[in-house]
Amino acid sequence: MAGSRKGLKIVAAVTGILLIVILVVLVVLVVLFVTILKPKEPSIFTKPVTLESFELVVTPVVRLNVSIGILITVKNPNYGGFKYENSTAHISYRGNVVAEAPIEKDTIPARATHNITSSVSILADKLVTDTHFLGDVILVGVLNFTSEATLHGKVSLLKVFEMKATSYSECNISITIKTQSADSVCKSRVELKK
Incomplete structure (x- = not known):
């Protein structure tokens, strides 16, 4: 006992x-x-848009060829990666979508900086048929566009904890006809969801 x-x-x-x-x-x-290890919002920086090509012919028929390059830099401060799905960037002129650029799925590694690049050719037929187009070209000399991209994905921490994340990026792009240059002002934000 x-x-x-x-x-x-x-x-x-x-x-x-x-x-x-x-x-x-x-x-x-x-x-x-x-x-x-608490998930933090990644920092998103949209670099100034570059004008890759620009051709405008007014006579005998209005013809336009515009191609712009977009570069988004994402800095991931987390100890986990951000994996995002396929998406599309949209470029609008006066509220009408005139171009789309595919953004292929990818992973932004933990505590790393990642560049997302895309080149967009603007659909001239949609642009030229807008009633404001000739006035913007001849009178103002500037074409104003808006670029929007949304990335849906997941933040993974140590392959144990996962959170849904959505990244939003919006740019106002101005193309000056005379100098054939592009200026842009961009803002971005990220939403983390449990």
């Missing part, structure tokens, strides 16, 4: 120590997740 009591005391002591160790490990993991 004395031996079985001693055995029970040893089992109880080992179980108690094991529970304390598990509790300490859980507390450490929670503290790490809340402080260091």
